[in-house]
Amino acid sequence: MGPADLVYLNGAIIPAADAAVSPFDRGFLFAHAAYEVTAVYNGKLIDFEGHVARLQRTLAGIDIPEAIDAQALESLHLDLLSRNKVTEGFVYLQVTGGAYGGRDFVGPDVLSPGLFMFCEARELISEKARDGVVSITVEDQRWKRRDYKTTQLLSQTLAYRQAAKEGATSAILHEDGWITEAASANLWIVTPDGTLITRNLGHQILPGVTRQSVLKQLSQAGLKVEERAASLEEARTAAEIFTTAATSLVLPIIRLDGTDISNGQPGPVTRRVQALYYEAIGADLPTAAPWLKGSAASRRDIGEAYCGS
Numbered sequence: 026m027g028p029a030d031l032v033y034l035n036g037a038i039i040p041a042a043d044a045a046v047s048p049f050d051r052g053f054l055f056a057h058a059a060y061e062v063t064a065v066y067n068g069k070l071i072d073f074e075g076h077v078a079r080l081q082r083t084l085a086g087i088d089i090p091e092a093i094d095a096q097a098l099e100s101l102h103l104d105l106l107s108r109n110k111v112t113e114g115f116v117y118l119q120v121t122g123g124a125y126g127g128r129d130f131v132g133p134d135v136l137s138p139g140l141f142m143f144c145e146a147r148e149l150i151s152e153k154a155r156d157g158v159v160s161i162t163v164e165d166q167r168w169k170r171r172d173y174k175t176t177q178l179l180s181q182t183l184a185y186r187q188a189a190k191e192g193a194t195s196a197i198l199h200e201d202g203w204i205t206e207a208a209s210a211n212l213w214i215v216t217p218d219g220t221l222i223t224r225n226l227g228h229q230i231l232p233g234v235t236r237q238s239v240l241k242q243l244s245q246a247g248l249k250v251e252e253r254a255a256s257l258e259e260a261r262t263a264a265e266i267f268t269t270a271a272t273s274l275v276l277p278i279i280r281l282d283g284t285d286i287s288n289g290q291p292g293p294v295t296r297r298v299q300a301l302y303y304e305a306i307g308a309d310l311p312t313a314a315p316w317l318k319g320s321a322a323s324r325r326d327i328g329e330a331y332c333g334s
Contacts, residue, residue, distance in 0.1 A: 026146055029109035033101060033142040038108060041143065050139055051122030051132060058121040058176040059083040063102065064235075064271040066149060066306050068112040070102055071271070075234035083173045084120060084138075092120050092140040105144050114147040115272050119176065149274055150303060150313045157279035157291045158194035160266075162257065163187060165198035165205045172228050184208040195268065195278060203254045205229050210270035211236040214255055214263040215294045222259070225252040235269040235302075242301040265292035274306075275299045 032041045052058035061080045064071040077095045084091055093101070102116050121139040122132060163184040168177060184196035185208055196208040206212050206224060211233040213223045221243070224230050243250055260266065265287045266278040275298050277291035287295075300317050303310060311318050 026114075028143045028145050029105075029111055031105065031108050033105055033140070035139055035141075038105065044141070046121075046139070046141070047124035049126055049128060050124040051136070052119065052139065052176060053121075054128055055122070055130070056175065056177045057087065057089070058119055059087060059089065059174055060117065060119040060176055061174060062118075062271045063116045064149060064274070064306075065106060065111060065114050065116060065144070066308065068106070069307060070099070070116070071306050072234045072238050073099060073102070075237060076271070079174060079232060079234060080118075080120070083175065086170070086173045087175060089120060089122050089136055089138050092138045101142065105142060109144050109146075111144045111146045113149060114145045115149075116142060116144045118142040121176075147272070149272075150308060153194070154274065154276060154299065154314070155291075155316045157277035159192065159280040160195035160197055160207070160278045160282075161188050161191050161193045162199055162260070162282055163196045163208070165200040167198075170228055171205070171230055172226070172232055174231055178209075181208040193280075195276075197260060197266075197278075197281065199257045199260075200229070202257050204257060204260050206231065206233075207268045207270075210268035210273065210276070212260075213267050213269065213298075214260055215265035215292065216259065217262070217264045219264070219294070220251060221248070221294060222251045222253060222255050224254055233269055235271050235274065238305065239269050239275065239298060239302055242305050243298070246301055248297075265295050267291075267295045267298065269302075275302050 028041055030041055031038050032044050034044045046053065059080060061076045063073055063076045077098065119141045123137040123139045125133055167180045188196040197212060198205045198208060204212055211223060213221065215221050226232050240250060261281060263286060268276045277295045279286050279289050279291065296317060300310060303314055
């Protein structure tokens with residue numbers, strides 16, 4: 026699988042092979058650009074309002090005007106999906122500072138943004154969600170405003186390349202002994218006593234839309250989460266680890282830096298979170314995730330899973 030045949034670029038839906046961006050675009054020259062990725066399941070945009078809100082916040086923070094309003098952006102998403110016949114996967118968009126025929130750090134007083142979008146068919150509830158993935162830890166070297174979702178992704182790219190060289194799929198970033206997040210996802214750990222932890226919001230991490238949706242589902246289910254920084258040691262000795270992101274939903278990590286997590290398989294809390302979120306997006310669990318069906322552990326309270334009752 027790969028990007029669908031038709032893309033949107035600066036006002037028109039065209040074949041991907043015909044899409045061309047100016048070399049003077051500020052996104053290309055300075056990484057002066059924001060992006061979002063929205064999951065699509067059964068033809069429905071997942072958590073779209075959250076993605077639009079975060080996009081608007083990022084654009085304001087990096088001084089780029091909105092390319093189009095939220096309603097028009099939603100219509101464009103649905104049109105692009107329909108034309109490409111994509112019902113499960115994601116839509117990627119990038120808003121750049123635009124091109125004005127030169128390379129100038131300051132640029133015009135008011136930028137004319139560029140907008141690029143494509144969609145891709147992908148199985149969101151996949152074998153990786155069933156079996157889990159291997160991860161390594163990597164020092165976090167990103168810029169200070171990680172709460173903006175920009176295209177300054179070199180550090181994340183290098184982290185993924187390092188992971189691949191070491192036979193891993195994912196990378197967990199850390200700074201001064203504290204976990205920030207995964208290279209392109211928010212991180213969650215379950216401590217040996219059953220406490221579920223995810224990093225509190227701030228400049229250090231991206232405010233994940235899927236993260237926020239999962240928090241909502243957990244709250245509605247009566248499950249408590251500590252939003253705080255976790256140490257690198259806590260991650261390495263965790264009972265379970267998983268990540269949340271639009272393109273992978275809830276992804277178990279079963280091995281970290283060469284050591285098995287949860288005996289090398291997704292644990293009961295991760296399964297519980299997967300079930301809650303999959304149901305929230307409209308998935309039929311027996312069909313989409315039959316490996317969750319009949320698992321008593323996936324229905325237990327977090328405390329009971331580790332401490333008993």
